[in-house]
Amino acid sequence: MQDDVKPTRQEISDAIAELGWRLILGAIQTHVQVPSLIAATSAASIAATAAGNEGDRHLDIDVRSRQAVLRLQDAQAGATTGRDLRLARQITEALVGQGFLTNPGTDAVVQELEIAIDALDIAAIRPFWKAVTGYVDEPGPLDSPDGGGALVDPLHRSPTIWFQQMDAPRPQRNRIHFDIDVPHDSAPARIAAALAAGGTMVKDSAAPAYWVLADPEGNEACICTWQGRD
Missing domain, CATH: 3.10.180.10 (2,3-Dihydroxybiphenyl 1,2-Dioxygenase, domain 1)
Incomplete structure (x- = not known):
């Protein structure tokens, strides 16, 4: 899928479901559950590095003591694009490679x-x-x-x-x-x-x-x- 394409909601959901991300209000989100603030910071750094310069105006990260919340959306378009789907896969693969898991949330569901x-x-x-x-x-x-x-x-x-x-x-x-x-x-x-x-x-x-x-x-x-x- 081309980076500038705006997929349908069904296409977005299908593309990210197995990655542990979910579509909410035009953006895709996931939680990375961690044991400490240091680990959350590490997960955030891995995600930002995996996205690279393409993450600018697309990737937001909220670092907490027990989780890092990742959010992807084209800030200018106000919608999830093909680039966001590609970045979600890149970020997930990088995190999993370092022992972190992406999921829609356990105690705190993404919403x-x-x-x-x-x-x-x-x-x-x-x-x-x-x-x-x-x-x-x-x-x-x-x-x-x-x-x-x-x-x-x-x-x-x-x-x-x-x-x-x-x-x-x-x-x-x-x-x-x-x-x-x-x-x-x-x-x-x-x-x-x-x-x-x-x-x-x-x-x-x-x-x-x-x-x-x-x-x-x-x-x-x-x-x-x-x-x-x-």
């Missing part, structure tokens, strides 16, 4: 959190949320001509904020909800855990793209995957 804000006039409220959070526009084309694209943390550490168009006021209903984006093969267990914790299934007609659940007082959250979106 992304989004905050969805319902609005009647997205263009009116979006500048406020951009200013108050210090966020930047999500790379790539905006979702709509009125500037309704998502806002992202420039350091990729805090939740993405996106805006959902309302057609009428909805009193007595929360207008901000969480979207928890998880690997497609982790969704069933996450949903089961939420239901066992007192939640209810509000809507599953859009599954496997997302399921809408609610807590015992009706506050909603969505479990989301990449599937069903191509």
Whole structure:
């Protein structure tokens, strides 16, 4: 596959599944579980070296005391490209060659959190949320001509904020909800855990793209995957 090609979500998932990476919100991610901070730093160095100069604007690494979290995405396009898939393989092979394993996570599954804000006039409220959070526009084309694209943390550490168009006021209903984006093969267990914790299934007609659940007082959250979106 050519480096500048933007594969479908299914093609991305198929290419990285056996490598221990998962597709979440347009980026591919993996965890490298380690016994110490020094080992995490070593894994990060191996990954960065394997990517080389091509990793610039593609590879992000979050080093923790028990893991290194690797994330690949074309920062300019805001999407996973053929280059990212190739780099994932290069990085995985380099890590495995040094005794490290890439996986979607055990105690801490790779995931992304989004905050969805319902609005009647997205263009009116979006500048406020951009200013108050210090966020930047999500790379790539905006979702709509009125500037309704998502806002992202420039350091990729805090939740993405996106805006959902309302057609009428909805009193007595929360207008901000969480979207928890998880690997497609982790969704069933996450949903089961939420239901066992007192939640209810509000809507599953859009599954496997997302399921809408609610807590015992009706506050909603969505479990989301990449599937069903191509």
